[in-house]
Amino acid sequence: MADPLLSVERVSHRFGGLLAVNAASLSAQPSCITALIGPNGAGKTTLFSIISGFLKPDEGRIRFAGEDVTGEPPHRLARRGIARTFQIVQPFVGLSVRENILVGAHLHHRARDAALNVAEQVGREVGLGAMLDRPADSLTVAGRKRLELARALATEPRLLLLDEVLAGLNPSEIRDIVPVIRALCDRGVTIVMIEHVMQAVMSLARQVFVLAEGRMIAAGTPGEVTADPLVVEAYLGHGAAKKLGAAHEH
Amino acid sequence: MTRSGMTKRGATGHGIGRFASIVIVVAVLAAVPLVVHSNVTLNFLVATLLAALAGQGWNILGGYGGQYSFGHAAFFGTGAYVTAILQVRYGVNAWAGFAAGIAGGAVVGAVIGGLSFRSGLRGSYFALVTLAFAEVLRIVASVTPITGAGVGTLVKLDLHARAFQFESRAVFYWVILAMVAVSLVITHLVERSRFGVWLVAVRENEDAARALGVDVIMVKLGAMVLSAAITAAAGCFYVQYFLFIDSGIAYGTWISIEALLTPIIGGVGTVFGPLFGALVVKSLGEGAKLLAGDAPGLDLVVYGIVLVLVIGMAPRGLVGGLTAARRWCGRRWRPASIPAEEAEHG
Known part of the structure; x- marks a missing residue:
């Protein structure tokens, strides 16, 4: 694989006593779409805020285009792309x-x-x-x-961080905007998107990272992560994967 | 038209139209002393343009940048004192003193802006801090010997152009008018520059601006320095015109209020807002005095009433209100085929 355009290395961020992001790592390959999914409150937006410079990480490094950009303010990161x-x-x-x-x-x-x-x-x-x-x-x-x-x-930009651009849209609006995002990627913009609309994630993303309670619990292709029992449990609760598996066998 | 004025019109070359309107307004005002010879009227007009100039300064930071200062007296007073003290105590030429006064105001702006923006003060906190700085300067100026302390500083009468003093009030009037004209052009250029676009973005939403690569602190600081310099220029002129300054005049709340009142009444974030506001406010104030005899403080009562009415009925000031009204009329009376945008400008 090519060198990633963005790599987030074991980043943590604390709000008072709450560890919102806990040693999370993520990387985005150039010119393709990476999705970041996870249940509500998992820390996805916090992680975006760290990558874009709005929050400074308590631990960990962020590398962009081979350079360490940890802790740079948003306007300078915007200038970098x-x-x-x-x-x-x-x-x-x-x-x-x-x-x-x-x-x-x-x-x-x-x-x-x-x-x-x-x-x-x-x-x-x-x-x-x-x-x-x-x-x-x-x-x-x-x-x-x-x-x-x-x-x-x-x-x-060289890297575009999309935080739930599809949320609140109806299915026909989603159908309209998905091609726009795909066209951006074809043009060479690297995209990382937080998304709850799984249909869009499945069709757009090449790589999916799953964040739950601040930890990165899975990474892989869309097919791999949706089959991962850890991911199913994160969304549906403890024992959900087992029950689902049992239901399938019957 | 949106409040910033950086609309499509700017994109399609109407910027020249705006420039022409500045020339026309200034030309009309410049002709006034040719018709009116009464010193009372000219005094009134000079005071009006002085308020307009102070307001033009405030408008850059408050109108375009959304940072409402309650302490523009800090810049007015610094401009005035620097001009006066350099002449009286150090024998510096009045014109050089004038330039130094503007620079001094800009430096004070940079210091106050640097301290408050770096500490992240916004909204009413920023307003209060600027008020506090102006008050501190007023108190300091009322006790330190170099400003003449409680007695004030008197500039020697020397009615020569090289001393920046003129026998005829009309010449003084033209000088302050020229300064207002320069401030109008500066505002117009700011509005159409990248700096101006970023400044308006900061006013509208700081976080969104930062995400788009705007260095919010530097933009605010730049606006503060420019704003302070223009208001300081009004202070420099004040000294040359009245030849006297003391701490109550220089750093008093009266000028902070005039600086913010004129753009708010006339139209915040518009090129002509402060000038228009000054004409309206000062005329009403003088009119009330004429009608009711010279009751002290009556003009302030009138200012208060006008401010309440404008904020209640036309929150974007008279210029904003007129634009909205004109667009409304255009929509009603023009044939439907002409878009309101064009009708409004034609």
Whole structure:
């Protein structure tokens, strides 16, 4: 396998007495989609916040493109090419869709015209072309998720961290946005996504990591992890794998 | 149009239109002394433009950056004192003193901004800290000998252009108008720059801005320094115009209030907001004084009433309110085929 673009090495983070992430490791291969799944409260978003620099890990290292980037602030990581979206969308509500994307586009384009071009192009790419001049707060949930994606993309990232971009969307909206994500990957953007919509994880991800109670309990292809008894137990409770197995035999 | 003003219009070359409107407004104001010769009126207009200039400074940080300062007196006063003290005590040329005053205000801005932004102060905490800094400076200035302590500092009358003093009020008026014009152009340029886009992003959502690569502290600090420099320029002008400064004037809350009142009334985060707000607020204040005799503090009562009305009825200020009203009219009366965006600008 090629060198991973991102590798998280035994990272821990503590909120007071709560060990939210416990010696978790993860790696993402370039130009492919890696999924991070796990039950609610497993520490997935905390791990994302650590990778994107919003939280400093108490232990462990993060390497990006071969360099140690542990503890760097978010804006510097963004400059290196790590972009994230937020699980709870954070649009700049007072601005239009175009202006929202423009903020990201300015990261690598100082000139206004160049940045506006990038913003427009990215807006079209995620399917917001018709809504560029609407106020951001007039968008639907699906629209806001697209906007979140567009803003992150406008920074021209090498690594894109997607935190539940499909959550809250209906099946037809999910069908619309999945190809957008796949196209990004085909274009060479490395993606790590936190996702609960398993159908999307199965169809998109090449590698899946499973986090439960702060620990990485499994890693492998989508098929491997869903068959892993530890994973089944993490989601459904102790003894669930055994019961399911017994049910299958009957 | 959104509050930031960095809309599609900017994208399609209407920026020149905005620049033209600055030229027109300034040209109209510049013609006033040719028609009006009354010193009372010119005094009033100078005071109005002074408030507008202080407000233009506040608007960069508060309007575009969303960091509401209650202590812009710290910059106004520093500008005023530096200009006065350099001239009176060190015999420095008035123009050089003026430039040093602006730089001094910027330095104070960098210090206050550096301390408060690095400690992560936001919202009302930031407002209170700026107020506290201004008050500390006021108290220090009222006791230290170099500022003239309680007596204040008097600048010697020397009605020559080289001493930055002019016999005619009209010339003073044109000078302050030119300074306001420069601040309008600066605001316009900020609005269309990467710095301005990032500043507005910080106002709207700091975390989202950080995720997009914005160095939030540096952007806020840059806005603070620019904001402080512009408001300090108003202080420098004050000294040259009135030739006197003491701690109550320099660092008093009156100027902090004028600096934030004019943009909030006129329209926060808009290029013309502070100028427009200053014209409205000062006219109402003077009008009330004329009607009710010179009751002390009456203008402050009027300011309070206007502030309550504007915040209640047009939270984006008069410019924001007018834009909304114009768009509403456009939508009602224009044929449906013309989009409201264009009707609004035409």
